[in-house]
Amino acid sequence: MAKEYETVIGLEVHVELATKTKIFCGCSTSFGGRPNTHTCPVCTGMPGSLPVLNKKVLEYAVSVGLATNCNITRYCKFDRKNYFYPDNPQNYQISQLYLPICRDGYVEIETAGGSRKVGIHEIHMEEDAGKLIHDEWEDCTLVDYNRSGVPLIEIVSQPDMRSAEEVIAYLEKLRLIIQYLGASDCKLQEGSMRVDVNLSVREVGAEQFGTRTEMKNLNSFRAIARAIQGERERQIGLLEEGKAVVQETRRWDDAKETSYAMRSKEDAQDYRYFPDPDLTPVGISEEYLEELRARQPEFRTEKMARYKSEYELPDYDIEIITGSKHMADLFEATVALGSQPKKVSNWLMGETLRLLKEEELDSEDIRFSPENLGKLIALTESKAINSTVAKEVFEVMFREDVDPERYVEEKGLKTVTDESALRGTVEEVIASNPQSVEDYKNGKEKAIGFLVGQTMKAMKGKADPAGVNRLLKELLG
Amino acid sequence: MEKEHLLSLSATALGAAIKAGKTTAVEAMEAVFGRIGEREDINHCYITVDKDAALEKAAKIQKRIEAGELTGPLAGVPVAVKDNLCTEGMLTTCASRILENFVPTYSAEAVINLEKAGAVLIGKTNMDEFAMGSTTETSYYGATRNPHAPEHVPGGSSGGSAAAVASGECFFALGSDTGGSIRQPASYCGIVGMKPTYGTVSRYGLVAYGSSLDQIGPLAKTVEDCAAVLEAIASHDEKDSTSVRREDTDFTSGLINDVKGMRIGIPGDYFGEGLDPEVREAVLQAAELLKAQGAVVEEFDLSLVEYAIPTYYTIAAAEASSNLERFDGIKYGYRAEDAEGLHQMYKKTRSGGFGPEVKRRIMLGSFVLSSGYYDAYYLKALKVKAMMKKAFDRAFEKYDLILGPVAPTTAPKLGESLSDPMKMYLGDIYTISANLAGLPGISVPCGRDGKGLPIGLQLMGDCFQEKKLIRAAYTFEQSRGEGEK
Amino acid sequence: MANLINDETIEYVGILAKLELSGEEKEAAKKSMGEMLDYIDKLNELDTTGVEPMSHVFPVQNVFREDVVTNGDRSGSMLQNAPDARDSMFVVPKTFD
DSSP states (O other): OOOOEEEEEEEEEEEEOOOSBOSSSSOBOOTTOSTTTTOOTTTTTOTTOOOOEEHHHHHHHHHHHHHTTOEEOSEEOOEEEEOOOTTSTTSEEEEOSSSOSEEEEEEEEEETTEEEEEEEEEEEEEEOOOEEEEETTTTEEEEEOSSTTOEEEEEEEOSOBOSHHHHHHHHHHHHHHHHHHTSOOOOTTTTSEEEEEEEEEEETTOSSOOOOEEEEEEOSHHHHHHHHHHHHHHHHHHHHTTOOOOOOEEEEETTTTEEEEOOOTTOOSOOOOEEOTTSOOEEOOHHHHHHHHHTOOOOHHHHHHHIIIIIOOOHHHHHHHHTSHHHHHHHHHHHHTTOOHHHHHHHIIIIIHHHHHHTTOOGGGOOOOHHHHHHHHHHHHTTSSOHHHHHHHHHHHHHHOOOHHHHHHHHTOOOOOOHHHHHHHHHHHHHHOHHHHHHHHTTOTTHHHHHHHHHHHHTTTOSOHHHHHHHHHHHTO | OOHHHHHHSOHHHHHHHHHTTSSOHHHHHHHHHHHHHHHHHHHOOEEEEOHHHHHHHHHHHHHHHHTTSOOSTTTTOEEEEETTBOBTTBOOOTTOGGGTTOOOSSOOHHHHHHHHTTOEEEEEEOOSGGGOOSSSOSOTTOOOOBTTBTTBOOOSSSHHHHHHHHTTSSSEEEEEESSSTTHHHHHHHTSEEEEOOTTSSOOTTBOOSSTTTOEEEEEESSHHHHHHHHHHHOOOOTTOTTOOOOSOOOGGGGOOSOOTTOEEEEEGGGGSTTOOHHHHHHHHHHHHHHHHTTOEEEEEOOOOGGGHHHHHHHHHHHHHHHHGGGOSSSSSSOOOSSOOHHHHHHHHHHHHHSOHHHHHHHHHHHHHHSTTTIIIIIIHHHHHHHHHHHHHHHHHHHOSEEEEESSSSSOOBTTTTTTOHHHHHHTTTTTHHHHHHTOOEEEEEEEEOTTSOEEEEEEEESTTOHHHHHHHHHHHHHHHOGGGO | OGGGOOHHHHHHHHHHHTOOOOHHHHHHHHHHHHHHHHHHGGGGGSOOTTOOOOSOSSOOOOOEEOSOOOOOOOHHHHHTTOSSEETTEEEEEOOOO
């Protein structure tokens, strides 16, 4: 009889924090600058330079810890992790090993089998590395330290997950918590959230864990799911052949759907961690924790309940809107400006999602402002523009965040409300379409639709179709 | 002003003479370069000097002094800076091949503070490579000689700074002290050297050796100069997390010729085996002199003294092994040419760029931090350090100051120490405790041995008690009198 | 404890510290490291049970920076000392992932 195996998964999740400056120096963290333009002696490891901790990094790290039910370490320190690599300018990374900022937390995830807890072993603060660009032509590597020193937290889970579904549910949950806190945008594709998967397999019922491997370079939920499947099969294959799983770090190649071991005889995995003498310890007071607790935002569960009672939105809408902090903020801000909640939700559920999908964008990438969305809704509500025009305007607004009022004005898209001008056009349409008039009078209700269409066309879309319909019926008696 | 007379002035006396219009910053700088021209071939105090820049700067400073913009005691005074302090636009080598071409684009905070005080940089002084050594012989750029006896070492690691002050090749200098690197060369060269309380002078721009032990301090002709220089360089610096905010940095207010009632403890453990009898005699005489001036002097048992060296070398080597990882041939400095691939480049660059003593300490430091040994060595050393700190806390409950020798012997001959590193390490026994416990310490000349080599007296105080040190050292210096120097 | 330091140890520490020693240097390193470690073993004479390791001499805590950008583009000066640079980047021998 074939053996049955269980997959045991723990995750190491790195999240880039949304601070303005790096963790230990006053360089900007903004993306996309020319190489090495966001660098200084500290983040390029110049001799004599010294690190000073960014206050905001601690605040974000503690906030994430509080939101994930962790114990906050009241006396924490930074340690140096020593290893040579060109993306690491000091050849040591400042991280936390002995006294990490948060320990022993958990998050609850929803799975097919109901709700369950995934334990968090620890969360620590550390600095990001620079970027290496491989120059194939010259057979060398170029180094850009713009990312060097960008603050990260690493969230290390317990080996509590058993399937790709649970892994994704856990990551979604973490992502939402962190986004709601404003601590990071958590984009896997852009690397502001990075996931390393520790995976082992064991026979169902076995007490001991199997030997685990660590998988890196997973840039999407899809890649994570496939890598988990692939690694599970690889390890089972080895065990079935009577071979041992080797504890190692493997790199996932999503295009080839396979992983390979990252090994170098030049590297002993001995990081010689010791407390960084250049940084002072961090002491955390009860007052500080209280202050951060008080500042914790409304998280998703509470928000969902409120949306139901306060805005009376359908569950589907609530699910989608609260699934993104940015979208929820946009929704609430637009409502606060006076728009009716369901109308706002309709724009988000309909056109916004359609365009995001079309452009392969994330909800976090929505650029239009609540003010402009509010104006657009007001324009449709007052019937100043009809729904077709509104969609057109929305599309422009989605891409360029234009002011819909000004845009409608400039492009002359306002619905014609002048009754006499409209009546003239309708009369012309009736006169030039005798066949349809005849059909209508003979009881073909549908014929009126054609006549409305013709009128709208003659009006270049700037009429209220319901008004046209009413007028036609009136004139055709 | 006549050149020889000018060169014999202390830094503060020169500052006063410039302020009074008796001489100028330019004249002083020219005199210094005259002396450098005469003595540097033998002494080799400097790795880099920039005469044109120094004279140009001196002229600018002179104008500002005349305009009344600069009024401090060091305005216009030529200064030498140890080559492990970064100086914007001037080569900073740490006496190593690995930084043979490194020109910083920033200056150390201590150097900036000196510039603000109007002191004029002459150049960068020789030292043991990365401050690892006690003789200034491990420099890639050759050894410095003791101005009192050229066949002897000037001490180290701030040997270039000490020798430059002693020979008149500068009026005062900055050094760094990780285990005695200011106090011991000051003692060997017959000048005053002071290591302030850890955190008093910003370490920003000091190329780190042992970050938890390193402190910048003055080397000068007199205690008064020392106090004035320390007052100028001490500052709270937001760029250095370990920098301490102090309100009591008016160190010159400690220049009081009076030790009546001051309680001075002499650790019996400092006068045991290994201490040269002539050094012992001179130091005990110094204690007598302070007693005669009204201090209460008594012997006590400090304890744990014999554990200071192993504790120090474990911690310093561990921190150094990490601090020196950044020298890899990528961002600055020397890179080996003939390397195949990244790891070869690292190894060839570092093996060719560092000298034997530096490599020795990096290896030791990497080992004591490595997997399986961290607890037994590094953590153990941090625990003993805590015990030593406690022992000092107890001592300072009873005494204002601790008095002892700076080094077991006077300056050894060139070449004697390198052959036996262990012996060299043992020579640090009286100085390293101050670094481990973060305490201030001062070295003041207290006599000469039979060969005419200077002997130093060390005074150590509790943290932040520099003024007591200065007061006792000043009183000693005054009562000893000019004639005995 | 000096017998801790054998050829393998020197080799291993060389990999950690990125130092390549000649045969002669290796012998010297073995000897001096052995001597030093013997000497450091003196610390084992002391009972340190219950003693907190002291990494900082002063109880200074919570030294922070505000999250405000203070540095502009300094790429020129950061690259000024590079042994090899191109396109505003440091050049290193090819790395493998």
